[in-house]
Amino acid sequence: MITVENLVKRYSHTTAVNNLSFSLAPGKVTGFLGPNGSGKSTTMRCIVGLDRPTSGRCTIGGVEYGQLKSPLTSVGALLDGKAFHPKRTARQQLRVVARTHGIPNKRVDDVLELTGISQVADKRLKGFSLGMGQRLGIATALLGDPEVLLFDEPVNGLDPDGVRWVRDLMRNLAAQGRTVLVSSHLMSEMAVTADDLVVIGRGSLIASGPIKNFTESAAHTVVHVAGPDIEAMARVLGEAGFSGMRRDPSPDYPYGVLDIQAADRSKIGHALHLANLEVHELSDSHSSLEDVFMELTQSSVEYGIGAPVPGLGWNDQGGAR
Known part of the structure; x- marks a missing residue:
């Protein structure tokens, strides 16, 4: 479960997130929606400890990310599809991450296969397209087989087949009882992927709840x-x-x-x-x-x-x- 409690994040004179609260239950895909600059990425960065809240807190299963004993096996996140060393191959990148948690190379091979990039696993990342980088980011998020997953714009750069694959992946992960939070600007995808929605604007909560409460009211x-x-x-x-x-x-x-x-x-x-x-x-x-x-x-x-x-x-x- 992800819980965001009275989260505030300021950068100098700019308030990116303003007293935001919501909680996500396992077994569902939650769409995280908001206009550009609404605070979605900042909130997700606070959840995984990349940004420190000005006040309030974010927890995963009641524990802040920095206090998790095994972060990669608790939470998987795709927040930046280009956050890789360009001279490494996809396999090398995943193995480096896997070693931090004692994850075997077999699991690296499994997620390469799962995300459809096993055939380019030994290609240097500087030659990866945006879509291939997204698939590698998803593979990294899945590496520790975590119960909680966060994806920020996961279908960027993917072709229609890749978009459908991501949609099915999110649904399958939720069906396994995992907590899935995904942000996207593609409303048509969220309409067929998400169970629940959290909608924010200017850093504050606008509405949340089951997707049917929004479209079928x-x-x-x-x-x-x-x-x-x-x-x-x-x-x-x-x-x-x-x-x-x-x-x-x-x-x-x-x-x-x-x-x-x-x-x-x-x-x-x-x-x-x-x-x-x-x-x-x-x-x-x-x-x-x-x-x-x-x-x-x-x-x-x-x-x-x-x-x-x-x-x-x-x-x-x-x-x-």
Whole structure:
């Protein structure tokens, strides 16, 4: 388990992390999200003892990293895919790290094979691509077979096959009961990899919890309604206090569709049932993780963007906006 308690980290006059607290349970992949400069990397560096907190503390299984008797077999981390001596080979690099904890060469061969770089194991690291360096970093993190793993942007430089491999690896590690913390800017990957999320901005916690709480909450749900009397549907739902947007007819929906924001599908269906209206479709969809992330962090980004185009209502169709 990883526990971050009231963590503060300042550099001169800059506060990188501001009173941040969260805890991670074993058996799950936790996505660590935030805009550039939000404090993710600093937090991870504090967890593994590379940076000393200004105040607060980070523990692994109740123990600070510096007090662990066998750090490499307790915690594995990929924080910088280029943190290697360029004149060493991948095999030499892993063997040097392995010797610090008495890890046998057989384990080095195993992680080289696991990460798909055994064929270039004797190639000097200065010739490694970014993706190969990432794989070596992951191999180093796995070397001690630790129960806790931290990965900072692990899919940088990887091709689609490599991205899928990392995704499956994270899921498998969590399924083995390990604690996995992974930061990424790829929301599409986090949406299919993470069980839980910790979202920070400007060094402070914005939100945390199961990923479904973010994407499938009522506020991020749209109910889609279609039927032969779309005019009456819009009027009835407007009178019931529902709001949304009306889409024009299409080949699939010759009468159009009502998209109703932040609504409960069962309540929509009940209102239409009471009005004795025929329903051809009653379904819902959820916001993407990217949309939710942008909404949560819009006041925390370093460089902002223009405001989104406001949605259109159906007031002119007899319903509520």
